[in-house]
Amino acid sequence: xxxxxxxxxxxxxxxxxxxxxxxxxxxxxxxxxxxxxxxxxxxxxxxxxxxxxxxxxxxxxxxxxxxxxxxxxxxxxxxxxxxxxxxxxxxx
Numbered sequence: 470x471x472x473x474x475x476x477x478x479x480x481x482x483x484x485x486x487x488x489x490x491x492x493x494x495x496x497x498x499x500x501x502x503x504x505x506x507x508x509x510x511x512x513x514x515x516x517x518x519x520x521x522x523x524x525x526x527x528x529x530x531x532x533x534x535x536x537x538x539x540x541x542x543x544x545x546x547x548x549x550x551x552x553x554x555x556x557x558x559x560x561x
Contacts, residue, residue: 501546505539512538 489499512535520528 495549498546498549501542504542508535508539508542511535 512531516528516531
C-alpha cells in the first residue's frame with residue numbers, strides 16, 4: 470500500500486517541479502512549503518500521541534510551539550512577498 474502511494478507522490482512532485490519551472494517560482498520557496506507541511510504533520514502526530522496518553526495541556530503547548538516554528542520557517546516566504554509588493558509599488 471505504501472509503495473502504491475509512493476508512486477502517486479513521485480508523480481505529484483514531478484508535476485510541482487515542472488509547474489514551478491514554467492511559472493518561475495524559486496525552488497527555495499517550494500522547499501520551505503514542504504518543510505512547513507512536514508512540520509505540521511509531525512506536530513499533529515506528536516500532539517495526538519501525547520493527548521492520547523492523557524497530557525492534553527502538553528499537547529496544546531506542542532501545537533503552540535509548532536506554530537511558532539512554522540512562522541520562523543516561513544520568514545523567507547514573507548520576505549519574498551514583501552520584495553514583490555515593494556517592486557510593484559515602485560512600478561506605479
